[in-house]
Amino acid sequence: MILTNRIKLSIMMFLEFFIWGGWFVTLGTFLVKNLSASGTQISMAYLTQSIGAIIAPFIIGLIADRYFSAQKILGVLHLAGSVILWFASQTSTFDGFFPLIVVYMILYMPTLALVNSVSFRQMKNPALEFPPVRVLGTVGWIVAGLTIGYFGWEQTSQLSLTFKMAAAASALLGLLSFSLPPAPPTQRNANVSIKEMLGLDALKLLNNKSYLLFFLSSIAICIPLAFYYNFTNLFLNEAGMKSAAAVQSLGQVSEALFMLLIPVFFLRLGVKKMLAIGMLAWVLRYIFFSFGNVDQNHWMLIVGIVLHGVCYDFFFVTGQIYTDSHAGERFKSAAQGMITLATYGVGMMIGSLISGPIVDAYATSSGHNWAMIWMIPASVSALVLLLFIAFFKDKKIPAKATENSKLT
Template sequence: MNLNVRLKLSTMMFLEFFIWGAWFVTMGTFLAQAFSATGVQTGMAYNTQAFGAIVAPFIIGLIADRYFAAQKILGVLHILGGALLWFAATSASFEAFYPYILIYMLLYMPTLALVNSVAFRHLPDPAGQFAQIRVLGTIGWIVAGLVIGNLGWESKNTLAYTFQMAAVASILLGVFSFFLPHTPPVVDRSAKVSVRDILGLDALALLKDRRYLIFFIASILICIPLAFYYQNANLFMNDVGVANAATKMSYGQVSETLFMLLLPIFIVRFGIKAALIAGMAAWVLRYVLFAYGDAGDKAWMLILGIVLHGICYDFFFVTGQIYTNYKAGEKIKSSAQGLITLATYGVGMLIGFSLAGVISDAYTVEGARNWFTIWIIPAGIALAVLVLFTLTFKNEKVSRENLKH
């Protein structure tokens, strides 16, 4: 790979996920500290991710793939996003903050597909080289957590700085994007396009396969307890007195990187079902550890719960992407990935963040949160999904050759 291209794509990935990790992890704590936000309000703020995931295919399908070069759209979206994040940081109330973060996520979520598009188009061997580029994104997320933790923004009640840091990084990436390799549209603008094409509804044919249907439903359902982690974990860590919580939560991304290397070996040896079950079981264990752990003698339980992120994410969501790719075949591969993303990060997360907000409020009395119950409930939901999936899904073996495609 050309060194100049490698450096540009790596920098792009680093900044893309540094921006997200800079504010998303600690937003729940920020909302509680700055606005005394309710659980429902916090759920609304996190649900902007789901709305962005639902809108993203339209932006990519109608604009990016047909009219403008991907790197130029990426640049414009990040520059606008940087301004929105800065205004969000200076908001005086939740009511003022919410519109900024909603519009921001409607612009940010499409950039996740755009950076992948730019990378894939300029890698000589995408299957073998993409992971080398994508890992810089995980490192970016880790660095954001380290910065927040080491500067003590959580304990100093200055988490507004996280949005300003992300804003500066977003504008920087926006400007940098115009210097990325040229990535012109791939679809003829005169060709007709339908909502069915944009949403990847041709991939619905996969649901005729009973195994894939069970996996598809389980993917949506497991995203419900998943949302509890994103919404509550950092607030919980700070609430119970964990020092430098954002730094410790970055251990999850370190774990994610390590388990990503083990995942292909595990799938080939034990099959898709075992990998998916391991991922779901890790969610159950993580929430049980959070429910019974504390910042004192049981702090190891909280750290272990964080480190389980590698299994939680890789063994279910990455395995799910691999399984979808395997089942779809060449003709509807892209449509199938779009559909599973819409179902999980859109529909599943939308339900999950909404429920997490309601549960948090229901078990909060005069500002004191009953964290045991708040974590045991998603543990129970994840366990129910795990049992149903284990009893109904028949295993499929995937060869190394299948993984390459």
């Protein structure tokens, strides 16, 4: 890949995840401290990402694969999103905040598939070339968390500033998107059906039994993931951890390290072991959270956070590459949109609907009984892992990764 393209894609990834990490990590704490929200309302706010993820494949299938270049759509969505985020920072009630964040996530979630699509279109060997580009997204998330910790916005109840910070970054990415490497539509002149226009043709991937099981596992494993995204920051703040958002960025440091090692792990382990190790890390993470505290077992909280690198990279990044290797040239954008629907859409939606009432059920006079709460996602993750190991059969390594391993 041309160096200038690699730099542009890396900046794109940095800003894409800086925007998300800039407000998403501390959302639960913001809602409790600024808007006096309940656990169920927190889950409803996080549920908006699932709404956006479910709509995302239709935006990608209708537009990105057919009418407009992916990088131009990316620019328009981020410019519009910056305006919404700015207005969200001004709200003082949950009823005023919720509709804004619904609209924002409908705009933002398609961009997760778009940045992948723009990247993959420039690469001859995604298994080797994608991780070094995608790792800049992790760095962006880290910088967002460190920024929040540096200014002490959690301790001073100024988390509304996280939305303004994200709005500025979104405006910047929106403008920069128009200078990204071109990713023109692949089906501009094709005679296609309504099913194809909606991006549903990517469902053909599910005819492969191994991919179908991966798809279903992606949905199931994201149910416990909702507990982590929705309530970890609130949990750490209630536990008494200082600068919790900054400490949580250790998870992204771990993510960055393992991201760079993914090509090596692909060659050594193959798809099945990569995915299984990722799910096992989720089980361990929640167990550590259940027994951890800021005193004698502080190390458990840190290890649980650091395990995020294995949790995310071994399952999500591996899954994105696995999906790209199975998708045909015509439907690469739609395929990435479909896996976004499975994970951040259906799976996280179910998890958000379940996690909020559970957290409310374990509320106490001083906060929550987190030891009991975290054992629930640990149990769900363990069940998904066992079923995946028993039935998933595809152990292959992407051919290009094997062919080019001698170059790294």
